[in-house]
Amino acid sequence: MSITKLQSPIDQERLTRLVQLSRDIGQANRNLSILAEGNTSCRLGLGQFGVKASGSCLATLTASDITVCDTQHILSMLDTEHLNDSEIEQKLMQARVEGLGRRPSCEAVFHAWLLGLEGVEFVGHCHPTSANQILCSPRAQDFADRRIFPDEVVCCGPASVLVPYVDPGLPLAHAIRDRTLHFIRIHAQAPRLILLQNHGIIALGASPAAVLSCLLMASKAAEIFVGAASLGGPVFMPSHEIQRIGARPDEAYRQRALGL
Numbered sequence: 001m002s003i004t005k006l007q008s009p010i011d012q013e014r015l016t017r018l019v020q021l022s023r024d025i026g027q028a029n030r031n032l033s034i035l036a037e038g039n040t041s042c043r044l045g046l047g048q049f050g051v052k053a054s055g056s057c058l059a060t061l062t063a064s065d066i067t068v069c070d071t072q073h074i075l076s077m078l079d080t081e082h083l084n085d086s087e088i089e090q091k092l093m094q095a096r097v098e099g100l101g102r103r104p105s106c107e108a109v110f111h112a113w114l115l116g117l118e119g120v121e122f123v124g125h126c127h128p129t130s131a132n133q134i135l136c137s138p139r140a141q142d143f144a145d146r147r148i149f150p151d152e153v154v155c156c157g158p159a160s161v162l163v164p165y166v167d168p169g170l171p172l173a174h175a176i177r178d179r180t181l182h183f184i185r186i187h188a189q190a191p192r193l194i195l196l197q198n199h200g201i202i203a204l205g206a207s208p209a210a211v212l213s214c215l216l217m218a219s220k221a222a223e224i225f226v227g228a229a230s231l232g233g234p235v236f237m238p239s240h241e242i243q244r245i246g247a248r249p250d251e252a253y254r255q256r257a258l259g260l
């Protein structure tokens, strides 16, 4: 628990919420992640953020499994085209505030960048069995671009970013940044859901509830997609109906009630 003693009361409360979000994602019956799969993060004050330490387990996460990092230090890695494994290791360890905490996840780079997007305070990444059925298939682009039921639009947004498979770590962080900026240029808003081909999914939100709702709904949508595909589908929602869901006042109310 020592790493949180340096934080302000507001940041400590955020780190406590991050621990709870991690455990919620790691719940075994949800099939979102097993063992040390996945990672989580939250924005903190003083240009810092908290991220899961490498090798820790979401289901049983404690405060000592979160490492507080200097955001700019981590983001400076994105300006470099290539770093070798030992340089990455060194940079990750140097980014720890006061040199405290365990080695941050190698995915800390994409977490730092995503937490810089407007309205993004928490990020959750996991490897759901349901979504990976599609992300390891030729239908991944359909799952990213199309929607099949209204609650998928409400919780996951009107479309998702799809990132082709690249090596986890710095190449993945570069690919996520480039694809997300492309999505923002087209949709004029940050995505809620990012899909990583042959890998997993990332949810972004203003609260832990928004992140969890997005991950759970993405997982449910993936199950429905696979079932519908086995029956010759899915039948996708028309784009004007997707826009209509996004504009309905009762859906906006429901989004606020869900903390989205």
Ligand SMILES: [Zn+2]
Pocket: 038, 125, 126, 127, 199, 200
């Ligand atoms: Zn992953």
